[in-house]
Amino acid sequence: MNFELVDVEYVKEGSTWYLRVYIDKDGGITVDDCEAVAREMNEILDREDFVEDSYVFEVSSPGLGRPLKKEKDYIRNKMKNVEIHTYRPISHEKNFSGVLKDFDEKTVTIENDTGEIVFEKKDIALIRQALDF
Structure with a gap:
């Protein structure tokens, strides 16, 4: 298999x-x-x-709302809309969405209407592709 x-x-x-x-x-x-x-x-x-x-x-199967866990998940979703939920509030927010612009071993960068936001991976509870219907 x-x-x-x-x-x-x-x-x-x-x-x-x-x-x-x-x-x-x-x-x-x-x-x-x-x-x-x-x-x-x-x-x-x-x-x-x-x-x-x-x-x-x-x-x-992991389904459409599967979390991004491995590097290839991030590669597959680069330049796509993602949702990020953080463990603790960042600027009074725990839920973010935007286009996945970049990532490395320690950080994830998205861009939304407010600009670019860089997250430490250790602060992310969940990141997944946003489902647009």
């Missing part, structure tokens, strides 16, 4: 634990891809028993 592991979540929703695996590949993910990865990973998870408690296991 030639898939990229995008993210893994182990979260509790209500009284149920969920182990979620997000995968991607060039050209996108199909339901059959998710099923194939789920079958393969289920065998490993059952055999190795990494998680003692019961949980629901899900495999899916």
Whole structure:
């Protein structure tokens, strides 16, 4: 299988634990891809028993609102509209949007109506492509 592991979540929703695996590949993910990865990973998870408690296991594509985590995510979204949510307010705001102009290991630069804004990556709780409908 030639898939990229995008993210893994182990979260509790209500009284149920969920182990979620997000995968991607060039050209996108199909339901059959998710099923194939789920079958393969289920065998490993059952055999190795990494998680003692019961949980629901899900495999899916990262979706349209996927967070930017890896360098190639930033490259793919350069010059596109992004949303940024910060841990703490910056100039009394925690939510920003604009065009992703630049990035490096430590910073992200967007441009919006107010000009360019440079964020330290450590201050960013979430950055993702903005969905314009």
